[in-house]
Amino acid sequence: MKHLIDIERLQTDEIYDIFKQAENFLKYNKDHTQVSYTQNTLLQNKTIYNLFYEPSTRTRVSFELAARNLGANVINLDVASSSVKKGESLKDTILTLKALQADAIIVRHSENDTADFIREVCNDKPSVINAGNGVTSHPTQALLDVFTILQNKPDITKIQVSIIGDILHSRVAKSLIAILRKLGCNKINIIAPDDLLPEETDEYYNNITVCSDLKSGLKNTDVICCLRLQKERMKHSLILDEQKFFETYGITENTIKFAKPDAIVMHPGPIIRNVEISSEVADSEQSVILNQVTNGVAIRMAVLAKCLMEN
Ligand code: NCD
Numbered sequence: 551m552k553h554l555i556d557i558e559r560l561q562t563d564e565i566y567d568i569f570k571q572a573e574n575f576l577k578y579n580k581d582h583t584q585v586s587y588t589q590n591t592l593l594q595n596k597t598i599y600n601l602f603y604e605p606s607t608r609t610r611v612s613f614e615l616a617a618r619n620l621g622a623n624v625i626n627l628d629v630a631s632s633s634v635k636k637g638e639s640l641k642d643t644i645l646t647l648k649a650l651q652a653d654a655i656i657v658r659h660s661e662n663d664t665a666d667f668i669r670e671v672c673n674d675k676p677s678v679i680n681a682g683n684g685v686t687s688h689p690t691q692a693l694l695d696v697f698t699i700l701q702n703k704p705d706i707t708k709i710q711v712s713i714i715g716d717i718l719h720s721r722v723a724k725s726l727i728a729i730l731r732k733l734g735c736n737k738i739n740i741i742a743p744d745d746l747l748p749e750e751t752d753e754y755y756n757n758i759t760v761c762s763d764l765k766s767g768l769k770n771t772d773v774i775c776c777l778r779l780q781k782e783r784m785k786h787s788l789i790l791d792e793q794k795f796f797e798t799y800g801i802t803e804n805t806i807k808f809a810k811p812d813a814i815v816m817h818p819g820p821i822i823r824n825v826e827i828s829s830e831v832a833d834s835e836q837s838v839i840l841n842q843v844t845n846g847v848a849i850r851m852a853v854l855a856k857c858l859m860e861n
Pocket of ligand 1: 608609682688691721722777778780818819820
């Protein structure tokens with residue numbers, strides 16, 4: 551595995567390999583008394599570029615921390631003040647980083663196929679890691695989401711996962727559905743109003759239950775995945791009343807009762823309190839939102855180690 555472009559191209563055993571590695575890294579990150587010299591220096595001579603064309607806090611920082619924890623050099627390209635602003639094409643930016651002997655490029659971009667495009671420009675080296683592309687793929691988020699689910703619900707084949715809200719614009723939802731299917735979760739529910747559903751083929755919805763009513767959709771749910779309303783990606787014609795959305799689809803102390811009593815609540819962040827989730831639920835015992843953030847670093851360490859040590 552040299553690149554991580556999307557979930558679809560990952561093998562199941564590669565996914566479990568990443569989880570196993572992440573488990574070790576998680577222990578190491580939590581308990582620095584057990585600092586292992588090998589882990590600390592695993593990527594010591596590698597240079598990793600963070601190339602984020604869209605805003606990000608946790609994903610960018612998480613990749614940076616992951617790379618630093620493994621001893622790599624990390625360079626955050628500030629796209630807003632880079633040659634991109636002078637009109638340099640993505641291809642020329644990538645060729646420049648390749649000539650600078652980059653070992654990995656981590657890319658976030660508004661276009662769906664950017665990571666693939668960069669991989670074609672780069673050939674084998676540098677490694678390309680997708681940190682969220684367009685509305686279709688966010689593979690490291692999907693990995694950390696399932697890693698977090700497994701910490702709480704160890705048998706993925708027996709659980710029901712409900713994904714709520716803005717599926718249409720959510721690369722998080724698309725990659726999560728892809729990985730859940732791959733690992734044998736066959737109870738996936740989408741709960742959303744019609745205009746937030748993707749116009750996909752029947753194949754996409756195969757085995758997925760689509761429901762516009764929160765109460766019936768949450769019935770028997772073990773894992774509740776909230777999503778942000780991604781207004782920056784919405785067409786102007788799609789006018790959404792946030793207050794109305796919260797009343798109909800918000801996860802609150804009242805609506806969480808429609809799911810199983812031990813259901814966990816997830817959210818990729820950033821969370822918008824009182825739009826998709828109430829403060830009480832976000833800060834409750836059932837919320838694993840901050841565990842997702844912590845796990846994200848370990849997952850990204852495992853992904854970087856796997857891509858770069860095999861390169
Ligand atoms: C998500 C993204 O950028 O796709 N955030 C993230 O990576 N943690 C979801 C979002 O922005 O709502």
